[in-house]
Amino acid sequence: xxxxxxxxxxxxxxxxxxxxxxxxxxxxxxxxxxxxxxxxxxxxxxxxxxxxxxxxxxxxxxxxxxxxxxxxxxxxxxxxxxxxxxxxxxxxxxxxxxx
Amino acid sequence: xxxxxxxxxxxxxxxxxxxxxxxxxxxxxxxxxxxxxxxxxxxxxxxxxxxxxxxxxxxxxxxxxxxxxxxxxxxxxxxxxxxxxxxxxxxxxxxxxxxxxxxxxxxxxxxxxxxxxxxxxxxxxxxxxxxxxxxxxxxxxxxxxxxxxxxxxxxxxxxxxxxxxxxxxxxxxxxxxxxxxxxxxxxxxxxxxxxxxxxxxxxxxxxxxxxxxxxxxxxxxxxxxxxxxxxxxxxxxxxxxxxxxxxxxxxxxxxxxxxxxxxxxxxxxxxxxxxxxxxxxxxxxxxxxxxxxxxxx
Numbered sequence: 378x379x380x381x382x383x384x385x386x387x388x389x390x391x392x393x394x395x396x397x398x399x400x401x402x403x404x405x406x407x408x409x410x411x412x413x414x415x416x417x418x419x420x421x422x423x424x425x426x427x428x429x430x431x432x433x434x435x436x437x438x439x440x441x442x443x444x445x446x447x448x449x450x451x452x453x454x455x456x457x458x459x460x461x462x463x464x465x466x467x468x469x470x471x472x473x474x475x476x
Numbered sequence: 477x478x479x480x481x482x483x484x485x486x487x488x489x490x491x492x493x494x495x496x497x498x499x500x501x502x503x504x505x506x507x508x509x510x511x512x513x514x515x516x517x518x519x520x521x522x523x524x525x526x527x528x529x530x531x532x533x534x535x536x537x538x539x540x541x542x543x544x545x546x547x548x549x550x551x552x553x554x555x556x557x558x559x560x561x562x563x564x565x566x567x568x569x570x571x572x573x574x575x576x577x578x579x580x581x582x583x584x585x586x587x588x589x590x591x592x593x594x595x596x597x598x599x600x601x602x603x604x605x606x607x608x609x610x611x612x613x614x615x616x617x618x619x620x621x622x623x624x625x626x627x628x629x630x631x632x633x634x635x636x637x638x639x640x641x642x643x644x645x646x647x648x649x650x651x652x653x654x655x656x657x658x659x660x661x662x663x664x665x666x667x668x669x670x671x672x673x674x675x676x677x678x679x680x681x682x683x684x685x686x687x688x689x690x691x692x693x694x695x696x697x698x699x700x701x702x703x704x705x706x707x708x709x710x711x712x713x714x715x716x717x718x719x720x721x722x723x724x725x726x727x728x729x730x731x732x733x734x735x736x737x738x739x740x741x742x743x744x745x746x747x748x749x750x751x752x753x754x755x756x757x758x759x760x761x762x763x764x765x766x767x768x769x770x771x772x773x
Contacts, residue, residue, distance in 0.1 A: 378495045388597045396590035397513035430611030432630045447653035453563045454660035466567045
């Protein structure tokens, strides 16, 4: 086995997350799929950090985690306020800008 | 990478233990990701995702990033997923996905696209990194008996020198996120616009529907399961006592007077449960009608 295994695994996880974003309707589950995509990219970063022999990749993964935490806080607050006005967490119901 | 290639590129060879860890945890991570996308219930999705994140945390530790592995488990599976579950419970657990497709064929198209993307990217990465040497991090952070300090000092040294600006900007980002969440989740209310206890109580009684609290499950029941509906004095199940989210169902209840079990237990001599509970008459083990209407508020 080589580090290619990790990279291919990360690619597959990323794809599953992307398909989940496209397929799922519940906004919270869509958010979870985005988190999965971020996580798979982190795995790639850590793998490449080890491959190149520098800690920079780990640091970038660390920053990705920080940004993901901030993004989750704001995103979930938006979902909450949308739910308050429309009584639904489905992304199909947030279509006012369409018309 | 076979031995010859490893010798040719003079990289660190990946050991047997790591191979075993990978092949055990990679299917678990994949199963977690697939389960998250496929499960109908959003809470199940969150738990599947926790599964995947834990597996990824172990991968980080195996790949010489123990600090990131700890952060992954503490911040991601600990804090972020708990936040997800909090919002899930606030928004309502039963807001499951609709099966109606707003765009026809979107699901099939997304799956085909996903398989194509995975094949393309996976094959590309596999081809490009097949002979990539693994330098390893012993020189930077020290491995087993290495000269350097370790993973956390190596990260800290870089974080507070080359990435200092990014680190400072991160603090601004975090405070912005906290303030933004507070602003978004805040509801503006005029002082005094909130109905007082007196007004609320008056409105409740004037509506004339059901001024007191609804009967809880298990009132006059012969079981302590939350799925057992409360009984009216004549022994029939009370639809107002059905709890939200739990299907009312027939559960194992205490035996009736005169049944075989009651005679064996001597309940018949003491008058039986009917006499004790005052629920004589009425078929209390019959199927429960209705499902959700009249649930407690």
